[in-house]
Amino acid sequence: MQPVTDSDVVVVGGGPAGSACAAELSGVGHAVTLVDDGRRLGSWAGESLPPGAIDLITSVFGEDVLEGHRRAYGVRSAWGSSDLGSTDFMSTPLGDGLILDRARFDEQARAQARCRGASVIAGRVQSVEADGDSWTCTLHDGRRLRSAWLVDATGRSASVASRLGARRARADRLMAQVLTASDRGDAIAGTIIESVPEGWWYSTPLPDGRRVIALLTDTDLLSADADRSARWRSALEATVHLHSAAGEISSDVEPSLHRADTSVLHPMAGERWCAIGDAAAAWDPLSSQGVVSAVLVGARAGRAIPDPAALRGLESDVHLLVSEHAALQSHFYGLERRWPDEPFWHRRQI
Numbered sequence: 576m577q578p579v580t581d582s583d584v585v586v587v588g589g590g591p592a593g594s595a596c597a598a599e600l601s602g603v604g605h606a607v608t609l610v611d612d613g614r615r616l617g618s619w620a621g622e623s624l625p626p627g628a629i630d631l632i633t634s635v636f637g638e639d640v641l642e643g644h645r646r647a648y649g650v651r652s653a654w655g656s657s658d659l660g661s662t663d664f665m666s667t668p669l670g671d672g673l674i675l676d677r678a679r680f681d682e683q684a685r686a687q688a689r690c691r692g693a694s695v696i697a698g699r700v701q702s703v704e705a706d707g708d709s710w711t712c713t714l715h716d717g718r719r720l721r722s723a724w725l726v727d728a729t730g731r732s733a734s735v736a737s738r739l740g741a742r743r744a745r746a747d748r749l750m751a752q753v754l755t756a757s758d759r760g761d762a763i764a765g766t767i768i769e770s771v772p773e774g775w776w777y778s779t780p781l782p783d784g785r786r787v788i789a790l791l792t793d794t795d796l797l798s799a800d801a802d803r804s805a806r807w808r809s810a811l812e813a814t815v816h817l818h819s820a821a822g823e824i825s826s827d828v829e830p831s832l833h834r835a836d837t838s839v840l841h842p843m844a845g846e847r848w849c850a851i852g853d854a855a856a857a858w859d860p861l862s863s864q865g866v867v868s869a870v871l872v873g874a875r876a877g878r879a880i881p882d883p884a885a886l887r888g889l890e891s892d893v894h895l896l897v898s899e900h901a902a903l904q905s906h907f908y909g910l911e912r913r914w915p916d917e918p919f920w921h922r923r924q925i
């Protein structure tokens with residue numbers, strides 16, 4: 576059996592939430608191990624940060640973490656009508672947004688955690704056992720990590736907390752069908768959003784010159800496996816604006832399928848453990864709030880551990896965020912009135 580590495584806290588998952596939590600915990604002197612399996616596929620989602628998020632994220636990680644990404648000066652959308660409108664970030668007091676190179680951002684955030692003293696290791700946590708007053712995580716290669724506290728930052732899977740009995744409540748069944756293609760560049764710059772009868776599309780140019788193209792729809796509205804890719808292509812062709820952003824899409828690449836529902840974990844914390852980021856609560860991507868919320872909730876958990884009352888306070892604040900988010904989503908979905916009888920929109924009417 577492999578020797579055990581001891582720390583005060585093991586954080587499982589080195590995305591934005593896990594790195595923020597590990598950085599805060601290490602900053603106040605806790606011995607922290609941050610373990611990430613490296614399975615995340617870089618910028619597959621084309622995440623952007625809305626105006627205002629840059630200051631919040633640099634307040635946790637410092638300014639270097641947002642170097643080398645792509646400035647976003649606005650968003651164009653055809654929502655509620657087929658006309659393409661634009662929101663210019665220059666006209667908001669909060670400044671520009673940012674389109675993230677996610678692999679780079681995650682690496683920079685983990686580097687910040689390491690800089691403040693966390694031990695950052697590569698590995699996949701495969702099992703977790705409670706052992707008296709401590710936890711033992713066993714990795715895919717047999718290494719073992721022992722700690723007093725355990726943090727689940729594994730994203731939507733919440734794979735640690737679900738082993739401890741926590742359950743996810745989903746508000747909807749939203750799925751993203753995503754493909755990365757070459758960017759036509761000259762056609763439509765920046766992010767574009769377009770609503771359609773079966774849901775909505777977005778497309779975002781990545782910092783590496785490619786472009787993410789995604790259809791968001793409900794699980795039960797997806798075509799059967801065999802027809803899915805062809806249906807995605809014909810639905811893209813039928814868009815009024817968005818198809819012109821995509822360059823040539825080769826016929827042998829298929830869109831990949833990812834969960835994009837709004838969902839909440841119950842409970843988010845227990846005896847010497849807590850969940851943060853998407854593991855605790857995940858949002859419909861329409862809000863573009865996932866990364867900044869993950870960083871802020873992760874950092875706050877880092878300051879709350881090991882105080883159970885502070886963690887209970889954090890859990891109730893996350894529930895508050897979920898309610899505010901739900902109200903905002905209803906507002907935006909309510910602005911689209913063209914297809915009241917289509918299941919996707921019917922479900923989202925107040």
Ligand SMILES: Cc1cc2nc3c(=O)[nH]c(=O)nc-3n(C[C@H](O)[C@H](O)[C@H](O)COP(=O)(O)OP(=O)(O)OC[C@H]3O[C@@H](n4cnc5c(N)ncnc54)[C@H](O)[C@@H]3O)c2cc1C
Binds near residue numbers: 587728730833835865
């Ligand atoms: C289609 C789509 C579009 C989106 N667009 C935006 C956007 O524009 N703006 C925005 O802010 N947000 C967006 N989001 C949300 C954003 O991606 C998430 O909110 C954010 O990544 C959450 O960060 P996290 O750290 O909680 O989890 P994650 O980023 O999922 O990180 C979890 C990490 O844990 C690792 N891991 C998992 N299990 C284990 C294990 N057992 N052992 C070790 N490591 C493990 C994973 O490999 C990963 O590195 C979008 C989401 C979707 C689905």
